[in-house]
Amino acid sequence: MAFLSNPIGKKMLMALTGVILFLFLVAHLLGNTTVLGGPGWINAYAEHIHSAMFAPLLWAARVVLLACLGLHIALGTLLFLENTKAAPTKGTFVTYKEAGLSSRTMFYTGLLILAYLIYHLLHFTLHSVHTSLSVSAFPPDAEGRPDLFRSIALSFQRPGIAGTYLLAMAIVCLHTFHGVFSSLQTLGLPGKASLPVLKRAGQVLATLLAAGFALVPVAVLTGWINL
Amino acid sequence: MRFHLKVWRQEGPEAPGRFFDYDVDDVIPEMSLLEMLDKLNEELIKKGTPPIVFESDCREGICGTCGMVVNGSAHGPQPKTTTCEIRMRHFQDGETITIEPFRAAAFPVQKDLLVERAGLDKVIQAGGYTSAYTGTHADANAILVPKDDQEYAMDAAACIGCGACVAACPNSSAMLFVAAKIAHLGTLPQGMPEEPKRALSMTEVMQEEGFGACSNHFECQAVCPKGIQVETIARLNRAFLKASLKRRA
Structure with a gap:
């Protein structure tokens, strides 16, 4: 365990789990785009990934992601506490030159994302909040599949729910805006010439990802997607 | 005035x-x-x-x-x-x-304004020695070093160990300091053999001495009086990873 007792070792595992979680978000976003294709697409997609053929894969992915999430949170908290101890006060007049809002709020945005994640899972996976809007509350669609499309559209027609999701995406953007590049830097990827390019690319990627997720509630709110 | x-x-x-x-x-x-x-x-x-x-x-x-x-x-x-x-x-x-x-x-x-910076000296001590022959000094160009490596090592060697990177870092990490030393010594043939050991021991002692870990805020680079680049930190991370894999093997 010498690797994990070293400050760089801890950061590396943190970065690696972060990258895996980000790749999951990319896959999740690709799945979400089926909403834009209408009820036929998203319902077929949802039925497909929940089918017996994909069940082992789905559960394997869930176990890996949960392990990554647990490690990411545990190491993040440990590093946050150690770093706070190393820097009890930074003086009376602190001016930041390179550190932006994103890098300075990583721990807090991380906590907010965890809170959102729990809410999101209760909403669309475990169906224990907004039960009147959950898939099981609606009759199957014309093809006899669970009508996820109706659940999504009716959920986001409520400004409160849509607003919560949009706010959460802003926080995810803030977290990954620093997180994507920071992971690559910790894993030792950048060279002299590629460092500024990777930094910018990470920021662009984070913004695009959050914007992509925000597209679904926005599309419902503006009436682009309706029943 | x-x-x-x-x-x-x-x-x-x-x-x-x-x-x-x-x-x-x-x-x-x-x-x-x-x-x-x-x-x-x-x-x-x-x-x-x-x-x-x-x-x-x-x-x-x-x-x-x-x-x-x-x-x-x-x-x-x-x-x-x-x-x-x-x-x-x-x-x-x-x-x-x-x-x-x-x-x-x-x-x-x-x-007043005087602080104890012995922690940085402890980190340097943990870095150990470099392999250099003692006795009569070698011919100036006996060991050939590519021009780019010379420049890179020289840029990193510009670090004067003042501790501004630690002062500016929101985590009080000494990563830029350690990275400069690792980059400086590990790029030259005389310092290369001990690089894995150095990367492990210097970062471990850095933590023991109460410095934080790197969050890639890059405040250090902004205040460094000698213009040490954060790219050296990426290099240190690579050196650490290689050394850890080697230790495992």
């Missing part, structure tokens, strides 16, 4: 400190910040007040002894400049200048 100073003063390591206000008149624009403090100290001594304690040695930006946080910035507002190299013409006449010590748990304040 005249200035209003707010200087952090603290009796000893355990004593509580606070800012004291001083007015300094007849400052010559060509004076360095330290010379301005010298002038103030002479006036304080004449008044029978204990002078402000601060460290300095070469006063030409090569020794890394001086260092204080000036207007919220380690080594002051001028980029790639040590405290001793800042001239008073870089400030506005009549300006209020705030001066406080480098802050980090690993840099306990001893008195």
